[in-house]
Amino acid sequence: MNFDFHYAWSIVPALLEGVVVTLEATLTGMVIAIAGGLTLAIARLSRAPALSGVAISYIEFFRLTPLLVQLFFIFYVLPSYGIRLSGFTCGVIGLGLYYSAYMSEVFRAAIESIPRGQWEAATALSYSRSAIWKRIILPQTPPIVIPILANYTIGMFKESALLATITVNELLGSALKEASVTFRYLETITLVGLLYGMMSIAASLAAQNLERYFARHR
Amino acid sequence: MLLSWVQWEFLIRGASVTLGVALLAFPLALFVAFVAGLSLLSQHKIVRILAIAYIEIFRGTSALVQIFFVFFVLPLFGLELPPIFAGVLALGMNFGAYGSHIVRSTIQNVDRGQWEVSTALNMPRTLAMRRIIMPQALIVMVPLFGNEFIRILKATALLSVVTVPELTFSGKILVGHTGLPGAVYGAVLLIYFAASFPLAFGMKWLEKKINAQFGIIAFARGTAE
Amino acid sequence: MPDTADSKAILDSVPCVEFRGVSKSYGSNQVLREFDLTVPAGQRLALIGRSGSGKTTLLRLLMTIERPDAGTINIDGEPLGWRSVDGKIVWREDDALRRVRRKIGMVFQHFNLFPHMTVLNNVIEAPTQVLGLSKREAADRADRLLSLVGMREKAEAWPRQLSGGQQQRVAIARALAMEPRIMLFDEITSALDPELVGEVLRVVRQIARDTGMTMLIVTHEMNFARDVADRVIFMSGGKIVEDGLPETVLGDPRQPETRSFLRSILER
Secondary structure (H helix, E strand, O other): OOOOHHHHHHHHHHHHHHHHHHHHHHHHHHHHHHHHHHHHHHHHOOOOHHHHHHHHHHHHHHHHOOHHHHHHHHHHHHHHHOOOOOHHHHHHHHHHHHHHHHHHHHHHHHHHOOOHHHHHHHHHOOOOHHHHHHHHHHHHOHHHHHHHHHHHHHHHHHHHHHHHHHOOOOHHHHHHHHHHHHOOHHHHHHHHHHHHHHHHHHHHHHHHHHHHHHHHOO | OOOOHHHHHHHHHHHHHHHHHHHHHHHHHHHHHHHHHHHHOOOOHHHHHHHHHHHHHHHHOOHHHHHHHHHHHHHHHOOOOOHHHHHHHHHHHHHHHHHHHHHHHHHHOOOHHHHHHHHHOOOOHHHHHHHHHHHHHHHHHHHHHHHHHHHHHHHHHHHHHHOOOOHHHHHHHHHHHHOOHHHHHHHHHHHHHHHHHHHHHHHHHHHHHHHHHHOOOOOOOOOOO | OOOHHHHHHHHOOOOOEEEEEEEEEEOOEEEEEEEEEEEOOOOEEEEEEOOOOOHHHHHHHHOOOOOOOEEEEEEOOEEOOEEEEOOEEEEOOOHHHHHHHOOEEEEOOOOOOOOOOOHHHHHHHHHHHOOOOOHHHHHHHHHHHHHHOOOHHHOOOOHHHOOHHHHHHHHHHHHHOOOOOEEEEEOOOOOOOHHHHHHHHHHHHHHHHHOOOEEEEEOOOHHHHHHHOOEEEEEEOOEEEEEEOHHHHHHOOOOHHHHHHHHHHHOO
16 A cells, blocks of 8 residues: 555645644634633532533533533534524534533633632632632633643544544545545555644644743742 | 424434444553653653653644644554544543643552651652552542533534534534534534533532542642643 | 660761762752761751751762762761772662661651551551561561651541641651661651641650760751750751851851841741
């Protein structure tokens, strides 16, 4: 079996288009995950048992079931309720919901690592609860959260490959689409691996630098 | 519930394949994790570099890409495996890469003082490693690898795209027959949850027990996958 | 317990511990600079001083947990670690080192008990694995030593279940199980709650009374030092500032730096 470099080179543009879709999906998914994660974390830490119970159930369910099946559920079930969303949108929603469960645990750990004394001092200074959250607690979370967030972004970047199974033409999807026509799986999958690999290694190095930066400036 | 007994049974059969694949991939992942993890700690630079290369390759691409590689590309080089074993190989190599970090970090995180007191008791380094350091690392590894097993269980769902008859693939077939994606995938999700939840709960309990008995803090901070 | 007759015979011949021109730095911080110290066999030496003065480093160098950047350490006239190989001075981690190091035992500030073993197993581990004792012999030895430190009833307990004072006493038994001739005590009560300090110091006083071991004790407990030591050294900036009898160094020191240090300790 020989590697056809000429063919490989010719499909690079199509694959790069797929990379753009991958990046779009990752970024959008991450935005949803952060927003969702923060909400879940606050709900989880709430003193109302109903609220924290719902949050805990959500977190456990989304973390202990496969993302792939969650994506299938969203993609195939919504149309029967009249909601016709593109594969991309379903995929992004799926990524967002799944990762918010993980992000919420990160936020929760960061919030819980803030010394109790700060809550007490703020209360003594007559801050309202929402003000304590907004002005004292949450602003202290970024140094702890951002490095981990970076790692999860890289994780989502790689897992976005799953969107290929719901007709999205991100990187893997474009490659499989190409291979289904030419049957040249060797070049397509190798290139996919190389592209994912190079990008995630570069991103990991950047994330490590980020981690070092935040470890120094704590 | 919304599905008949026969349909549930069909899914459960798929779930047993899921379990079987996981039970095969897990030991492979453990083996690879130890080889790679200990290699990361080796005195020889070349060994460390090989380990890092392997880990970066398998962590840099997602399990799905690796599954496709084993399933579509390896046959072109003469290695044609039945889908289940292709899946076991891909998952084993993938999770071995993640597991190697568990092996390395648990060993490195054994308190410095344990090495020092081993020197004070005149133990050669290899003896200290074997009797003092590794046992402590292994104790911490158990709940961590338990969590990895849960992640492997979830990852077997990816094998549905290469037609391995596990739970998710069974679900796909059932949806084709019944036209009820909500009921079927809902049931599939429930089965995954029913399998993972007791394990996850068990690991948390185990962590507490270990801490109570040994005081070795079992840290758990995994990545989402 | 080490034989006092044994150590008395050596007492007349060769100094037990000797530091010659020892230097050690951590990064840019030079902790010891061409340090000299001779400790005769059987001496009880207390080392006092501020943190960073080099006293703990001395013990760690002696126990070969750290390596000196320069100089030599001799035990009974034999060099520890550094040897001349083909004209070059190299550090060899080998049987020769282990033979010399066997004479030394150490108890640490943070006890460092093996958390995955019971108290009894903690004490018999090194004698069986390193000295080659049978389990029976090691267990007998452990039994005696645990009785000595008052932890015999807790032989089947796990370190996690013990208080700091109890753990430290087990650590002492564990170190003694190797029958060292030189015992190093590195601030062994500094990590303990105040009410647990006494039980540990009592054990050390008893060891001092009942054996002829050479003891190097780094401590902040001045009364204890006065009781047990026959020589006290005050260190500062990697140098010996004052060296003499406990009554002198602790009671009526000659150096102003010693005085101010002692005053700051008393103000605690």
